[in-house]
Amino acid sequence: MADVQNTTGSTTAGSIEVGTAGAGAQLAGPGTGRSAVASQPVDARVEAVASYDVADFPVPTGREENWRFTPLHRLRGLHDGTAEADGGVRVEVSAPAGVTQETVDRSDARVGRAGKPVDRIAAQAFSAFEKASVVSVPKETVLSEPIRISVHGEGGTAYGHQVIELGAFAEAVVVIEHTGDAVLGANVEYLVGDGAKLTVVSVQDWDATAVHAAQHTALVGRDASFKSVVVTFGGDLVRLHPRVVYGAPGGEAELYGLYFADAGQHLEHRLFIDHDTPHCRSNVAYKGALQGEESHAVWIGDVLIRAEAEGTDTYELNRNLVLTDGARVDSVPNLEIETGEIVGAGHASATGRFDDEQLFYLQARGIPADEARRLVVRGFFAELVQQIGLPDVQEKLLEKIDAELEATLA
Amino acid sequence: MATLEIRDLHVSVEAEKGPREILRGVDLTVKQGETHAIMGPNGSGKSTLAYSLAGHPKYTVTGGTVTLDGEDVLAMSVDERARAGVFLAMQYPVEVPGVSVSNFLRTAATAIRGEAPKLRTWVKEVKEAMAALQMDPAFAERNVNEGFSGGEKKRHEILQLELLKPRIAILDETDSGLDVDALRIVSEGINRVREGGEVGTLLVTHYTRILRYIKPDYVHVFANGRIVESGGAELADKLEDEGYEAYVKGGASE
Structure with missing residues (x-):
């Protein structure tokens, strides 16, 4: 039986629709993690270092909320200062x-502008990198x-810092491939x-x-649109921390993620959307499959x-498909709301086993x-890729998924 | 000539208090070109028969044999049965999110035929089959059974029947939940396949309504896990008038 915090077959969901003034008293609800009392102490995230x-x-010792799911001994010293850069990336x-x-x-001035590091490894990476790379798309330039x-690893250890900057009204798609x-701490x-409008596809296809x-960390400007697609297939341990902050009203962030964890792999995605500015939107959808x-x-x-x-x-969704015994999923959505004057907020998380009825249906049509x-x-x-809304990106992603499934589900 | 032979078939399901026997000795022979209607009250086991023949893992065969032209069907996996020519049109077809109808149909046809159908003729074949079932071409790009209405699901099942051309077609309550128009369209589809003369059809139904469109050669009354009476099409008329009362009395299904 798969060992899951969100037990297989379980679902959690919450949603809050608030459109009228004075609705603050109704803020408690599934997943808000708090009662109706508005004067509760703020969540640790707000005061986090x-x-x-x-x-x-x-x-970290592994007992911290931030680290409790991560096998520290497999971080190869990224978290305790013993991993020394040797430039092999x-x-x-x-x-x-x-x-x-x-x-x-x-x-x-652009380095660190989107936000400070919020955990030990990000700070280590910031303290240790030699030169930052800045890629800029001038204003009104549509690529x-x-x-x-x-980003290709040659067996070495490295700390990196990358800035991607889009001027006003610029539009670009950025594809980052890790192989x-x-x-790497970055x-x-x-x-x-x-x-x-920035779309970033970050593929972790490591050995x-x-x-x-x-x-x-994304800093989303006024009426700007940030779309992130994170695809994590390869690597012994991958721990990503996508964060969104808004610089001005009207910003929109869509964060999509796909991951496939094979035997022994630890794939961790910790997202944080900081709605600190009025009239911004966010939509998160991450889906993962596990086997082995x-x-x-x-x-x-x-x-x-x-x-x-x-x-x-705002809305966030996580779905996990557990294909075999021996897999483990920890899925924790958190929604914290300090104002009632919002359009909507919700989340859903579900972890399920492979559906035998689907298998039967397809097999009954002759498919092995x-x-x-x-x-x-x-x-x-x-189903997730179809939502991205960029046909070129979608096609490439499906090819990548096919290759991954060909290799892992043969 | 394809012949499906069911001999003394016993099937159980796991229940709370241990295995429960649903089929209690079914005997039936279906030959290519014939149409057999299996009729019976709810809970009589007729759907269990359909799913057991297709190999659904929920059902355990505890006795008897099923052969297709002498080959042991019960020894085959679900997909092997399908490739041997057994097709089950399901009462509740399953949603497969993210898999388009066109991809699904082509994958199934490739599996059944043993080679990928030539793209050009395939597209034409699908288009024509869909048109015959009055299905919108846009249907092909939707995800399998996702958000389909009851009628759309059944048309999609019959579309597969037409494209996959099985030797034995088991239609499990294909008529349930259909309005008169949809029933007629779906029945016409089934009749087109039957008229080819290549298929033996096992029509599982609760109601006689579909038999106005599809004339069976044989009608079998199913009660309490076995066939209790067999006859020609006229037996359906008797059921229409008298219901199943006479068959369930005393031997009430569980």
């Missing part, structure tokens, strides 16, 4: 004309080709200018021994709607069990 300096974070950027690329020091960033073997910042921990002994997926979805963030509209299984898992992911 954020700092550029690794010394401000104690070495190659980063290549290929960008269409009009895009500028710079290498800058940490004193550059017809994606910017491609390849090879590495121990920060990635997305500075999305007013009215700009089976790689360890990757990174904070992705000791495959482990962690999904944490934190959404905070601060008192000043009136008119917020293996192929039927592949079809169902592909469908599970395709």
Whole structure:
């Protein structure tokens, strides 16, 4: 039997629709994690340490809320200062004309602008990187080709810092691919200018021994749109921390994620949407499949709607498909709301086993069990891919999913 | 000539208090070109017969044999049965999110035929079959059974019947939940397949209504896990008039 915190077959869901003034008293509800009393102490996230300096974070013990799901001994020293950079990770950027690329020091105003590191590894990465890479799309520039960033591990240890900046009304698609073997701690910042549209596809397709921990922080400008697609297939341990903050009203963030945890893999995605600005939207949908002994997926979805963030509209969803015994899923959605003047807020999480009735239906049409299984898992992911709304990106992703399923569900 | 032979079939399901026998010795022979209606009250086991023949894992065969042209059907996996020519049109077809009808149909046809159908002729074949069932072409791009109405699900089942061309078609309450128009369209689809003369049909139904459109060669009354009376099409008229009362008395189904 799969060992899941959100027991297999279980679902949780909550939603709050608030449109009228004075509705604050109704804020308690499933998943809000609090009672109707508005004067409760704020959640730990609000007061959590954020700092550029690794010394401000104690070495985690594994008992902290932030770290309790992560097997620290497999982090290869990223969390305790023993992992020393040796430069064995190659980063290549290929960008269409009009895009500028710079290498800058940490004193550059754009470095750290989206937000400070919020955990020990992100701070370690910030303290340890030598030069940051900044890729900028000038204002009003609409790219017809994606910017491609390849991060290839050659067996080394590295700390990285990447900034992607879009000027006002610029539009771009960025594809970041992580391959090879590495121990990598990194920060990635997305500075999305007013009215700009940024889509980022980050693929973690590491070799089976790689360890990757990174904070992705997006600062979404006025009426700007940020779309993130995180695809995690390969690596021994991948721990990503996508965060969204809003710089001005009207911003929109869509965060999609797909992961497939095979035997022994630990794939962790910890999201935080900080609704600190009025009239912004966020939509999160992450789906994962697991198979094999000791495959482990962690999904944490934190959404905070601060008192000043009136008119917020947010929804987050996590689905997990457990294909075999021996897998473990921890899925924890958290929604914290400090104002009643919002459009809507909700979340849903469900973890289920492979549906035998689907298998029977497909087999009853002559499709062999293996192929039927592949079809169902592909469908599970395709349903999410269909929502992305960018046909080119969708097609590439489905190809990647097919290749992954071909390799793992043969 | 395809012949499905069911001999003294006993089937159980796991229940709270241990295995419960649902089929208690079913004997039936269905030959290519024939249409047999299996009729019976709720709970008589007629759907269990349909699902057991297709190999649903919920049902355990505890005795008897099923052969298709002498081949042991019970030894085959679900997909092997389908590839051997057994088709089950389900009463409650299952949703498969993210899998489009067109992808599903092509994958199934490839499995059944042993090779991928040539794209050009395949597209035409699907289009024509859909048109015959009065299905919107946009249907092909929807996800399998997701958000389908009851009528759409049944048309989709019959579409598969037409495309996969089985040797034995088991239609489990294909008529249930259909309005008169949909029933007529679906029945016409079944009749097109029957007229080919290649298929033996096992029509499982509670009501006689569908038999106005599909004339059976044989009617079997199913009660308490076995066939209790067999006859020609006229037996259906008797059931229409008298109901199942006479068959369930004394031997009430569980």
